[in-house]
Amino acid sequence: MSFLEVLYFIVPTSIAYAAPLILTAIGGVFSERSGVVNIGLEGLMVMGAFIGIVFNLAYADVFGSWTPWIALLVAMLVSAVFSILHAIASVSFRADQVVSGVAINMLGIAIALFSVKMMFGKGQTDFIQKKIPRINIPILQDIPVIGPMFFKSVYGTSVLAIVVAAIAWFVIYKTPFGLRLRSVGEHPMAADTMGINVTKIRYTAVILSGGLAGIGGAIYSQTMTGDFGHATINGQGFMALAAMIFGKWHPIGAMGAALFFGFAQALAISAGSIDLIKNVPTVYFHILPYVLTILALAGFIGKANAPKANGIPYIKGSR
């Protein structure tokens, strides 16, 4: 393959892999900016992927080509409801948020697989007929070089992910809600003194993260795999968590990190056909996102500082 051909393949693939990561990572940004650690992103994504596929299979005849999009909405709703469990545990019941997140992960995959076995009598679902389509963006796709890279046969969901990232940036940094969200994550007692309802903000943030992770999961299952089984979501949630940290708890940073991780995944699957890196074992591309995250945390790639009150339950009256 020539260099340009390689780019024409790798860039769209990277963006396709990145879209679910972007949405889920931004969900993580919301949750952690409010001070609630959300390791449960993986489980929330699993739930979204599962609901997306099941809804798509069940209602493909009713909604026609709109099915995958409505499935995204339904997945968002169900995952948002599912994430309330994490919110109750970590905000109201003062649970260890990491443990609660682990429970959410285990519960998500267990409920999904239990339901799949119950409904289909086997370990994975049938394949969906209505995948999320690839579209060509008119006019823009005719731009030389850039056109085929970014605007030809893209998933609408990739556009959605980037739009959501921009909206998230606006919400977190330019609206009163965003200011409250950040203050609750940095110093909940000061926020409480100023009349901000810490509990309400944290609940909202966790539910937002659940909804976004749900969409992320449903995008992944409806673009990449087309069915749901035990290995459909295999670490994407944790990779999104990594993207959030690598992006320094900032929505645009998280998007950049997710795009980069998407690029690493795209390289891993296409390395064999690129002359320059043909002989590099794919394992290096597989572990790249995780190694980079550790390096970022260790401060080798700029210091990553978590919100100050991240992971600490807020108890009124305690100092």
Next chain:
Amino acid sequence: MSNRVIKILVPAISIILGLLVGAVVMLFSGYDPVAGYIALWNGIFGDSYAIGETIRQISPYILAGLAVAFAFRTGLFNIGVEGQLMVGWFASAYVGAAFELPMYIHLPFALLAAALAGALWGLVPGILKATLRVHEVIVTIMMNYIALHVVNALIKTVSGGSYKTDKIHPTASLRSEFLSNLTDYSTLHFGIFVALAMVVVMWFILEKTKTGFELKSVGFNQNASHYAGMNVNKNIILSMVISGAFAGLGGAMEGLGTFGSMTNQGGFTGIGFDGIAVALLGANSPLGVIFGASLFGSLKYGANNMPNAASIPLEIVSIVIALIIFFVACGYIIRVGLERLNKKKEAK
């Protein structure tokens, strides 16, 4: 109610709640919960074969639980047990197959290799935590995925492109004909004794040595420990290394006992994550870990009987286990409830 009673009641109530909610889930999904739990019971205790297999399943759970609990005692949350267990599994399988030695050298060597591999995997987050204050939870999660991919790549390299390592030599095997015959030809192996020995080791380190005292002290209060002249950083690293070694030995249970080799892993084994549940339920004490591991190991193995005997998907047990963890995590609210109940009684 004394503090002690509440400490025991919280996990007990969590287990009951988990089983109850599991029953409700079965009921709403159109299954018979009574038949389900009977099938589960028979899957665990039904005959001597089932008991043998259950005990076999418990061994790695004990070690995974010890690993999580040991780190917890020093105030560290080791989510990386899963990855440490995988590298331990691979190391034991590799040493078991690649060397030819007499048994009394080979078996300890293979076990040691597993422990060292796990310790190495725990060393990285330990050093990062001690020197750069990087939070160990995220690093250990990332190390899990690095372990998964690296181990799969190593299996491919070692076996010359195959998906499975060579079978280990009998000199490195934990398999026991005696235990197997005793339990109607189950795969029960000597691993359970290794696991129980490690329980004693953990108890001894924590309760009877100066190191253990320091480790616990750092877990309670780093500043006070530092002020008392202890080397906090050294203890953090040491704790992660020992924790990783326990996890690595857990991998050896699979590599030298149950499977005798390692196949390409499509995903995580789940034992490491269940280890978190084991440690939590056992309140991070060595004895508690035996109890927690027995419960979760039994549930996990007994679940295999549910599809056949009651035609209920075995994932229901994973739901129950996840629920139990969830309820243990919400221990605060259970404690509050118990204390209220207590006050009412006293008022009367």
